[in-house]
Amino acid sequence: MENFSASTLEAVTCPACGLLCDDVRIARDASGNLQVTDKGCAKSMSFFERTSQASSPSIAGKAVSLTDAVKKAAEILRGTNQPLFAGLSTEVQGMRSVLSLADKVGATIDHMNAYSSFRNTLVVQNSGWQVTTLTEVRNRVDLLLVIGTDIVSHNPRFFERNIWNKESMFGQDTSSREVVYLGGQNLDTSAGNSPKGVKPTVLPCDIDRLPEVVATLRGIISGKTLHATEVAGIKIADLLNLSERLKAAKYSVVAWVSSDLNINHAELTIQNITELVIKLNAKTRSSGLPLGGSEGDYSVNQTSTWTSGYPVRSRFARQHPEYDPHHFSAEQLLANDEADALLWVSEFNPDKTPPKANISSIVIGHANMKAPDADVFIPISTAGIDHTGTMFRIDSSVSLPLGKLRESTLPTLAEVMTAIEAAL
Ligand code: SF4
Structure with missing residues (x-):
C-alpha cells in the first residue's frame, strides 16, 4: 500500500499538454494538495494545483448515489437510437472503456479537439508525411x-526541453x-532567442495569408521561378534566403500547431508544409513536427485507430465501424438533430462543459465541473493525479505512464463506463 503522506514526488509526468514532460517535481501535503516546485510551467501548475471540490453524482441536479446515476445513464442510453459520445477528454484506458460502451449502444464518437486535429489527419490520410520525434529534435535539429x-502558448517548455x-547525444x-518564425503577427518569439543571445529570424504575415506564403516557399524549394517580389508582405528574397538555409541545414525541422491555423482548408497548407519537407529530403535531412495536443486528443485518436481502424468521428451503429470526418462531427450532428442523447466526457478540465443541446445528456467529468443542465452528472477522478493511466506524447511514437499522486474517493472514467455497460 502506497504511503500518501506529505512528501516530494520526483519525475512526475504532466498530461497538461502534448509534450508530456516527465521531469516535474511536485510537493504533496498531508491532505493531498499538490504544488509544482520544479520543472513546471503555468499550464502544469494550473493542472496539478487545482483544488478538487467535493462533488457527488446527480440526476437532474439532485445528489444521488453512484449506483443510481449509473442506472439512470444506462436507462437513457437504452432508449436512444443515435447516441453521441463527445468531449472525450481522457487517456488510453478511459478511451478503451468509451469505445467498448460506444460499440454496445451504437454510438458516434467525436473528440472536442477534432476540429483542429483533423487538419493533420486529413493530410496523413491523403498523402502521408515525414515527421519526427521529440527525441530526434532534441538530439539533431540545427x-x-x-x-x-x-x-x-500550447507547449510552454518546448524550447527549454528540445x-x-x-x-545532446x-x-x-x-x-x-x-x-525562424514564418507567419503570424505580433507573436512572442522570445523563446526562440538562443542562450548566446542570438535572436530568431521573424517573417510575419497575417495568418489568413499563410497559405500563399507556404505555397510560395514550397515552390521556391521545388525550383520554381517566381516573378513576384513579395507575398503577403514578405519579400521573395527573404523566402529565397530561407530556402537556401533549409537546403544547407543538416537536420531542419518544420513545426506547426494545427489549432493555430484557423484558415479555410488548413489541411492544404499543412500538406504544403509536409510536401516541402519531402522535397528537402531529396538532398538533405528534414522533418515535419506537428505540435500542440491537449485533453488527451492524441491518445484518444491512437486508441480509437488501433481498436476500430479509424480515428474519432466514427460510428458504431452497424455491425462494423463507419468513419466520416465531416458528417460525424459532434457539432454537425447536434446542429442537424441527428443525435438523440449526448454523453460528454471531460476528465482533465472542469471548464470544458458540454454544448447546449435539447436532448438527454449524461456528463462524466472533472469533480469541479458544473453541469446544471445534465440529466445525469457523474464526477470522476483525474488520470495523472488521482489514478494511473497511459498517454501518447505529441509525436505519437512514445507513450508514457501517468502516476497516481494521491488518494481519491471518486471512480475512474473506465469504472463508470464499465458500470454503465453492465447496467444496460
Ligand atoms: S510544457 Fe506541457 S507537459 Fe510540460 S510541464 Fe508544461 S504543460 Fe506540462
Missing part, C-alpha cells in the same frame, strides 16, 4: 522553422541552433 505559431537543451553545440 534549423527549426516554426510556421504560424509561437509554439509556447531546442536549448544543454546536452551527438555532441552538437545546441546553443548554435537557428530558429
Whole structure:
C-alpha cells in the first residue's frame, strides 16, 4: 500500500499538454494538495494545483448515489437510437472503456479537439508525411522553422526541453541552433532567442495569408521561378534566403500547431508544409513536427485507430465501424438533430462543459465541473493525479505512464463506463 503522506514526488509526468514532460517535481501535503516546485510551467501548475471540490453524482441536479446515476445513464442510453459520445477528454484506458460502451449502444464518437486535429489527419490520410520525434529534435535539429505559431502558448517548455537543451547525444553545440518564425503577427518569439543571445529570424504575415506564403516557399524549394517580389508582405528574397538555409541545414525541422491555423482548408497548407519537407529530403535531412495536443486528443485518436481502424468521428451503429470526418462531427450532428442523447466526457478540465443541446445528456467529468443542465452528472477522478493511466506524447511514437499522486474517493472514467455497460 502506497504511503500518501506529505512528501516530494520526483519525475512526475504532466498530461497538461502534448509534450508530456516527465521531469516535474511536485510537493504533496498531508491532505493531498499538490504544488509544482520544479520543472513546471503555468499550464502544469494550473493542472496539478487545482483544488478538487467535493462533488457527488446527480440526476437532474439532485445528489444521488453512484449506483443510481449509473442506472439512470444506462436507462437513457437504452432508449436512444443515435447516441453521441463527445468531449472525450481522457487517456488510453478511459478511451478503451468509451469505445467498448460506444460499440454496445451504437454510438458516434467525436473528440472536442477534432476540429483542429483533423487538419493533420486529413493530410496523413491523403498523402502521408515525414515527421519526427521529440527525441530526434532534441538530439539533431540545427534549423527549426516554426510556421504560424509561437509554439509556447500550447507547449510552454518546448524550447527549454528540445531546442536549448544543454546536452545532446551527438555532441552538437545546441546553443548554435537557428530558429525562424514564418507567419503570424505580433507573436512572442522570445523563446526562440538562443542562450548566446542570438535572436530568431521573424517573417510575419497575417495568418489568413499563410497559405500563399507556404505555397510560395514550397515552390521556391521545388525550383520554381517566381516573378513576384513579395507575398503577403514578405519579400521573395527573404523566402529565397530561407530556402537556401533549409537546403544547407543538416537536420531542419518544420513545426506547426494545427489549432493555430484557423484558415479555410488548413489541411492544404499543412500538406504544403509536409510536401516541402519531402522535397528537402531529396538532398538533405528534414522533418515535419506537428505540435500542440491537449485533453488527451492524441491518445484518444491512437486508441480509437488501433481498436476500430479509424480515428474519432466514427460510428458504431452497424455491425462494423463507419468513419466520416465531416458528417460525424459532434457539432454537425447536434446542429442537424441527428443525435438523440449526448454523453460528454471531460476528465482533465472542469471548464470544458458540454454544448447546449435539447436532448438527454449524461456528463462524466472533472469533480469541479458544473453541469446544471445534465440529466445525469457523474464526477470522476483525474488520470495523472488521482489514478494511473497511459498517454501518447505529441509525436505519437512514445507513450508514457501517468502516476497516481494521491488518494481519491471518486471512480475512474473506465469504472463508470464499465458500470454503465453492465447496467444496460
Ligand atoms: S510544457 Fe506541457 S507537459 Fe510540460 S510541464 Fe508544461 S504543460 Fe506540462
